């Protein structure tokens with residue numbers, strides 16, 4: 001028994017620790033407790049039990065296996081009275097375009113393993129089956145014939161399946177040709193990235209199929225089934241009345257349940273990642289000294305509550321070793337000492353998360369999804385109607401659910417199908433991938449990119465605007481800019497994906513936008529389209545370039561030139577694929593690209609809002625920078641006849657050109673990234689449909705938005721030296737923003753982008769994983785530029801390598817690259 005009692009006369013907030021470590025022996029943490037009980041208490045026999053007879057011969061949990069001592073060691077991973085995983089009749093969906101020997105062998109193997117099969121011949125048929133299947137009718141296993149992508153595109157199908165709700169734990173197997181493993185590794189990676197669990201060689205030999213299937217069922221399907229129970233466990237923890245916190249081995253909070261918010265008077269996003277030390281008055285190293293780390297602690301500790309006095313709580317700290325024998329996590333369970341009433345529930349709820357916090361976006365998307373699925377169940381109608389959601393889609397779901405209450409079973413089933421369709425991706429926004437909370441740089445960066453400013457966290461206002469009034473008068477006479485043969489040679493390649501924009505920046509004396517722009521004007525015949533002379537375009541380009549801030553390390557005219565170059569390359573490729581944009585559309589897209597970041601101050605919109613800059617005030621904190629870019633371009637262009645490239649357009653053409661340019665520039669705002677992406681994917685998910693839809697106006701809008709968005713953030717898909725240089729530039733700009741926020745006492749939008757501590761590889765890995773990857777796959781699926789994927793994957797693997805090797809700063813990365821490839825890197 002350990003009793004640490006500090007001086008009771010000490011101040012109110014000083015530590016009061018009364019507690020003891022449980023158990024005297026030196027047993028390892030937690031895992032050896034309850035062992036006997038677990039095997040006796042929770043083991044179920046495979047043929048009967050509370051979940052009824054099993055039709056499949058497969059044991060889904062270790063507890064299902066016949067127990068014998070030789071298996072004991074292998075079963076050590078699950079030792080608790082656990083939530084038993086779902087134990088359904090296993091179902092497989094065989095997706096083969098035709099029934100051949102290989103399909104037949106898989107069918108027989110499934111039959112032998114008691115797996116029920118459904119066969120589908122096409123993607124549409126399969127997706128319909130998956131989407132219409134209800135809870136009793138879902139598939140544990142998909143076997144896709146990936147031998148010939150002309151018939152079935154396994155990568156595309158897998159992506160769609162992974163986006164279908166309820167299929168995150170389904171095992172997906174791709175049946176490939178033997179030659180696949182001999183030469184086509186990038187394809188293997190692409191399939192795995194899309195969500196395929198395993199690629200196997202197709203064979204018509206039933207025995208081999210059976211062996212493969214058995215291994216898959218045991219090594220993939222079963223763990224997936226076990227993992228799916230986490231959902232129930234997390235829900236239980238989240239709803240627990242007691243406060244539960246889990247820390248890592250250095251006592252940083254990794255998980256906190258909902259009740260924690262009430263106890264600490266903080267929001268979950270403020271709690272996660274905090275050292276536990278900050279919420280306890282007592283020193284954790286005293287409560288849990290190194291020598292007692294393996295022991296449970298049980299006692300009274302004083303908890304700091306934001307804005308309140310310290311509160312004495314009964315705390316139990318349980319060490320858990322997830323890997324090895326030393327504790328990797330500590331579970332803190334808080335309750336009021338001797339409490340009879342529900343103390344936690346009586347505490348007020350903390351305030352809502354501010355805009356701009358990751359917490360707020362995650363809650364938002366969670367609510368919408370759960371509402372959607374709740375709406376599908378008649379029983380939850382009351383709950384649904386009580387929610388203050390006003391989206392038309394919610395009203396539709398409500399009305400349909402009401403009809404279901406009083407209709408026939410057949411009609412109810414039909415309505416269920418309608419509701420399933422309404423539930424599909426693309427109808428709800430915003431949508432985003434779940435961000436791993438253990439990845440602070442990614443959460444920082446992605447949180448900052450995808451959300452608006454933090455209006456609550458503004459600690460101090462700053463009225464000094466960093467925005468100058470746009471409209472720098474040009475000192476350069478474009479007509480006198482001399483053609484230069486080196487520039488001309490380089491511009492020969494201006495439509496290729498590995499075009500060297502940094503070389504252009506260097507040899508044009510920092511005027512890449514003028515030269516690249518002029519090249520595009522000529523290549524795409526823009527003077528004829530706008531019915532103006534080239535000199536007007538040249539003057540326009542000079543003014544536009546002059547109104548980019550050369551002192552910004554990233555958002556300068558080289559970035560604009562880069563985006564314009566990517567736009568030109570995409571238009572060129574679209575033309576090759578017969579997705580023809582007319583000359584006016586091409587010119588408009590190029591103009592939008594050239595001007596999309598004009599007068600960018602090198603600070604984010606969140607910064608402008610937090611510092612109450614005049615621009616943020618002007619645009620009501622909404623789409624601040626993008627609104628400014630679009631407005632500035634029009635103000636400059638219309639304000640001077642000598643540069644007015646629109647002056648000869650008729651009224652209607654001007655009106656429509658202006659609308660499209662504004663729409664494209666506003667689409668570069670990252671807070672709506674997932675919305676734009678989801679809409680594009682829902683319309684252009686398959687090549688075949690795309691041809692028809694693109695002719696319609698709505699499709700054209702989606703293509704144009706996606707085009708400029710991809711061009712804007714395509715730097716992770718460029719050849720590695722360029723990708724690294726762009727990463728350096730954006731990081732430098734973020735660092736400068738953080739420096740200024742610190743010096744002015746403003747809220748720090750991205751604390752991890754501190755030049756003293758930042759890991760560049762980590763930030764790039766996060767950016768690629770959360771923002772770039774899905775977008776590039778969607779765009780490549782539409783435009784067919786596999787080099788986008790190849791470069792992205794290579795760059796991703798290199799960032800991973802740098803991270804593993806501890807090469808974290810830009811200086812280290814650049815010197816590593818110079819060592820590897822002295823010729824290329826020295827040219828930068």
Ligand SMILES: Nc1ncnc2c1ncn2[C@@H]1O[C@@H]2COP(=O)(O)O[C@H]2[C@H]1O
Pocket residue numbers: 445449597668669670712713715716726727730763764767
């Ligand atoms: N390589 C990169 N790493 C991290 N963030 C990036 C990268 N490239 C672009 N971005 C961010 O993505 C944003 C896209 O819109 P902006 O150009 O306004 O600002 C851009 C940057 O904030």
